[in-house]
Amino acid sequence: MTLGPLMVDLEGTVLQPVEREILAHPLVGSVILFARNYADPEQLRRLVADIHAVRSPALIVAVDHEGGRVQRFRTGFSRLPPARRIGHEYDAAPRAGLALAREMGWLMAAELRAHGVDVSFAPCVDLDYGVSEVIGDRALHRSAAVVGELAVAYMAGMKAAGMAATAKHFPGHGAVVADSHHDLPIDRRALIDMDQDLAPYRLLIANGLPAVMVAHVLYPDIDSVPASASTRWIRGLLRTEMRFQGVVFADDLSMAGAASVGGIVERAERALAAGCDVLPVCNHRPSVELLLDGFKAPADPASALRRVRLRGKPSPDPQALRASSLWQAAQQALARTEAPPDLRLA
Numbered sequence: 001m002t003l004g005p006l007m008v009d010l011e012g013t014v015l016q017p018v019e020r021e022i023l024a025h026p027l028v029g030s031v032i033l034f035a036r037n038y039a040d041p042e043q044l045r046r047l048v049a050d051i052h053a054v055r056s057p058a059l060i061v062a063v064d065h066e067g068g069r070v071q072r073f074r075t076g077f078s079r080l081p082p083a084r085r086i087g088h089e090y091d092a093a094p095r096a097g098l099a100l101a102r103e104m105g106w107l108m109a110a111e112l113r114a115h116g117v118d119v120s121f122a123p124c125v126d127l128d129y130g131v132s133e134v135i136g137d138r139a140l141h142r143s144a145a146v147v148g149e150l151a152v153a154y155m156a157g158m159k160a161a162g163m164a165a166t167a168k169h170f171p172g173h174g175a176v177v178a179d180s181h182h183d184l185p186i187d188r189r190a191l192i193d194m195d196q197d198l199a200p201y202r203l204l205i206a207n208g209l210p211a212v213m214v215a216h217v218l219y220p221d222i223d224s225v226p227a228s229a230s231t232r233w234i235r236g237l238l239r240t241e242m243r244f245q246g247v248v249f250a251d252d253l254s255m256a257g258a259a260s261v262g263g264i265v266e267r268a269e270r271a272l273a274a275g276c277d278v279l280p281v282c283n284h285r286p287s288v289e290l291l292l293d294g295f296k297a298p299a300d301p302a303s304a305l306r307r308v309r310l311r312g313k314p315s316p317d318p319q320a321l322r323a324s325s326l327w328q329a330a331q332q333a334l335a336r337t338e339a340p341p342d343l344r345l346a
Helices: 016-024 043-055 083-092 094-114 142-162 191-205 231-241 256-261 264-274 285-295 299-309 318-323 326-338
Strands: 006-009 028-033 058-064 063-067 166-170 209-213 247-250 280-281
Touching: 006 285, 016 028, 028 043, 043 058, 043 264, 063 094, 083 094, 083 142, 094 142, 094 318, 094 326, 142 191, 166 247, 191 264, 231 247, 231 264, 247 280, 256 264, 264 280, 264 285, 280 285, 318 326
Parallel strands: 006 028, 006 280, 028 058, 166 209, 209 247
Antiparallel strands: none
C-alpha cells in the first residue's frame, strides 16, 4: 500500500481504535501531532511507534516545532528560541548567526528524530515586514538575502540530524496582516514585486530543499484562488520556473483561508490538482470523514514516491543523543540565546 495524500490529526496521547481505522485508509499517508498529543518523552515515543506500526510503508509523522511560540513539545525537550533571535545573532556577527542557525536546526531535528518524529515544518522563511502578527518573530529577518543564508544553514543542520526541511509559507505570508487561520489574506502585489519573498526559496531549492508548504493567501494579480489551490503558483512557478522537485504541502485545509475554494472535498481536489502532494486536515474530524467517503485521489506514482522520501533517517535514542558531544555543544549555543544579542552601535 502506498502512502496517500491526506495528513490527519489525533485526539489525544494514545491511538484510539477508530483512529487506527482512519490511519489504515489508503487515502491517508501521514499524521500531524499537536501539544494535546504530548505528555512526556516516553509517551511520545510509544505513540509515534504505534502510528508507524499501523501500515507498511509506515505513515509519516510530522509536527510544527519551529521554536519560540510554535513548539508543540516542551517539557523534556530543549526550549528553542524564536527564529528572530537567530536573525539578531546574524546582525551582531554573521558567522555566529549562521552557526547558530545550523545548530538550532540540528538540535530541533535531532531531538524529534530521537523520538521517532519524521518531519518538522521548519524553517519559516517569510520576510519580517513587521505587519503580520501570525508570523511575527517566527521570521528570521527582514532581508531576503539574510533569510536565505540562515535558512540554508538551518536546513543543513536538520539534514545532519536525519530530517527533511520544509520551507514555508510559499510564496510569502509576511506582507499581509490577516491570519489565514481565521481569514483569507489578500496580497495585492504583482509578481515582479515579490522577488524578495521568492529569493529564499530560490536559494534553498538550489541547495536541495526537500519540501515546501504553500500558503492560503490570495494574490489576485497572479491567480483568482489562494496559492494552495493555484496551478499557476505550484505547477507553473514553483515546479516549472523554479524547478522544485520536492514535496509540496498545502497548509491545513481546515483553515478559514482555504474556505473560499469550496467545501472540504473541493479544497482537497483543487489543491491536489494544483500540484500539492500532501493535504493536511486538522482539528475537524468531520472533514476527515467526508474526505475518506467522498474524495477520489488519482494515482500519481511520482507524488507517492516524494511522500515516502519524507521518512526520517536513523538516529540515536534520547539517552544516547543527550550523551553526545553534538548535543552538549548545541546546549551551549542554546544557552547563549537566552541573553540579549550583542548589538553595538558603530
